[in-house]
Amino acid sequence: MTMWEYAPAPESRDIANLKPTYRMFVDGQFVEGGGEPLKTVNPATEEVLAEVSTATAADVDRAVKAARRAYDRVWGRMPGAERAKYIFRIARLVQERARELAVLESLDNGKPIRESRDVDVPTAAAHFFYHAGWADKLGHAGLGPDPRPLGVAGQVIPWNFPLLMAAWKIAPALACGNTVVLKPAETTPLTALVLAEIIQQADLPPGVVNVLPGAGDVGAAVVSHPDVDKVAFTGSTDVGKTIQRQLAGTGRKLTLELGGKAANIVFDDAPLDQAVEGIVNGIFFNQGHVCCAGSRLLVQESVADELLEKLRVRVSALRVGDPLDKNTDVGAINSREQLVKIQELASSGEAEGAERWTSSCPLPDKGFFFAPTVFSNVSQAMRIAREEIFGPVLSVLTFRTPDEAVAKANNTPYGLSAGIWTEKGSRILWAAQKMRAGVVWANTFNRFDPTAPFGGYQESGFGREGGRTGLEAYLDV
Structure with a gap:
């Protein structure tokens, strides 16, 4: 490559x-x-x-x-x-x-x-x-x-x-x-x-x-x-x-x-390359400092390995650094206090048995920076799947059936946003009706417009x- x-x-x-x-x-x-x-x-x-x-x-x-x-x-x-x-x-x-x-x-x-x-x-x-x-x-x-x-x-x-x-x-x-x-x-x-x-x-x-x-x-x-x-x-x-x-x-x-702990659901018929771009935008936009960030990725088992491989390749290409550089994809964490919180929650993910993958991108010597991180083999009981991290950290869970996907997505005290990735319009409408979230995006994520109401x-x-x-x-x- x-x-x-x-x-x-x-x-x-x-x-x-x-x-x-x-x-x-x-x-x-x-x-x-x-x-x-x-x-x-x-x-x-x-x-x-x-x-x-x-x-x-x-x-x-x-x-x-x-x-x-x-x-x-x-x-x-x-x-x-x-x-x-x-x-x-x-x-x-x-x-x-x-x-x-x-x-x-x-x-x-x-x-x-x-x-x-x-x-x-x-x-x-x-x-x-x-x-x-x-x-x-x-x-x-x-x-x-x-x-x-x-x-x-x-x-x-x-x-x-x-x-x-x-x-x-x-x-x-x-x-x-x-x-x-x-x-x-x-x-x-x-x-x-x-x-x-x-x-x-x-x-x-x-x-x-x-x-x-x-x-x-x-x-x-x-x-x-x-x-x-x-x-x-x-x-x-x-x-x-x-x-x-x-x-x-x-x-x-x-x-x-x-706050929020949004689920981003990828079904087995989703266009995976398009979904990867939406996943990256959903969690790494604004360093993950987004209340409606897609911080929980739910992937159908049959495509989970393929999607995860594509996702890691894409995240590896993200450039972390000077916010004023027009080439930068992920900027600085807003404060030292927030950086410490992100580091602590990421460490808890490792301690509880999730598999951590962190981009090898170089980080600046000064400033508050955290490399994009993806956790796989995550269970719903882990803190990284329950608590709002508010940083560039993604937790990946899997599901087998649409009903299981909706049940896992709704298994949270929050309810601000959600994402659905599938080529079936009927499945989008079915899932959106069952999601307990104020905003549901279909085959996109983090799209905002003043004409559309937002809330949770x-x-x-x-x-x-x-x-x-x-x-x-x-x-x-």
């Missing part, structure tokens, strides 16, 4: 317009926060990128009051067609600054520039475009004759898709007439703060969107603030459960998009984001 050598093709980090300091965004202005500043780190080099001011409980209260004022006086009263103009303007500005945002995202998060450039930023812009189109049509969304906004939305987002998650949350809230207090993840605040620059550039009325960086205590203050009418959280299941307990009985609306069941949360259905979470219907 011919091994191709790729010449380095780095994107210039200067495009990110990185600043030494960033401040929180409250009531239309960038201001110093009262909390201890945090240093955000490039996970590929471990260098400090910038110092970011953080919020205190008093800052959260100030932001919520600004959002309430903006809702009562301006945004909640504004006709939908006028709101749409602002949201369209944000979408266009995201497009105009796409390259800057993509490079900044890869620096701060560790994901390959190809993914930031081709997936994250375009999809973020698409969410603003799509929801702008709904702003003056909410009465025709099938949610009642006169749906009304809720008020102030408190939103907490994770570190795996920082800009996209911000757009995912902010766009529908604004389209429905709500104002926003957003708390980005502690390790990846930069693109959310540049999005705040874009919002300021778009002349959005002061207080309509507020961005408060900080650690978990800031998110907790946003979620528990008594004047927040709706909470949207994307993150870990444990934190989601805590938020649900906090809001129980308060009458405030809540949507949770939590069981410990993967509740409520839907995106599409017409996702509007309901931000409306009093």
Whole structure:
């Protein structure tokens, strides 16, 4: 087999317009926060990128009051067609600054520039475009004759898709007439703060969107603030459960998009080469930092050996390294803490008797990197088959019959996503109806579109984001 050598093709980090300091965004202005500043780190080099001011409980209260004022006086009263103009303007500005945002995202998060450039930023812009189109049509969304906004939305987002998650949350809230207090993840605040620059550039009325960086205590203050009418959280299941307990009985609306342990099922009639590409995309996209990652591969016994051989050859060709290099397939793990968690769970797989295969690709000397890893001979009782690893680690199980495949796929407390690979349309429909998952992909994986609702069941949360259905979470219907 011919091994191709790729010449380095780095994107210039200067495009990110990185600043030494960033401040929180409250009531239309960038201001110093009262909390201890945090240093955000490039996970590929471990260098400090910038110092970011953080919020205190008093800052959260100030932001919520600004959002309430903006809702009562301006945004909640504004006709939908006028709101749409602002949201369209944000979408266009995201497009105009796409390259800057993509490079900044890869620096701060560790994901390959190809993914930031081709997936994250375009999809973020698409969410603003799509929801702008709904702003003056909410009465025709099938949610009642006169749906009304809720008020102030408190939103907490994770570190795996920082800009996209911000757009995912902010766009529908604004389209429905709500104002926003957003708390980005502690390790990846930069693109959310540049999005705040874009919002300021778009002349959005002061207080309509507020961005408060900080650690978990800031998110907790946003979620528990008594004047927040709706909470949207994307993150870990444990934190989601805590938020649900906090809001129980308060009458405030809540949507949770939590963890997952998705099954990717390959039947014996599946096109194996196509399936291998989907499997690789399902688990190694964004270093496996995807809540709906296809981290459990279920393969029909008769094709398991052939598929596993093809998969190892394909994974061996993945290039791990500098996220800003356009040739990189797998970038850096977002933080040392997450790397330690991945290493610990991978070690448990070996200790419990699974067969570990790790790509022999070279890893950089600095930074937080983990080579793509595939475990075979995995049983359902093993931790690597039960717990969300949130890294580039795939567990392979086998099945004999379609009923067994569905039973194993559903044998999880999660229920966010699933994949089905087969050439039989009837089998796709049969399996999809039986899968307990919010999203089921057929002969593809990790395809996202703002027109399609996304969300889970069981410990993967509740409520839907995106599409017409996702509007309901931000409306009093």
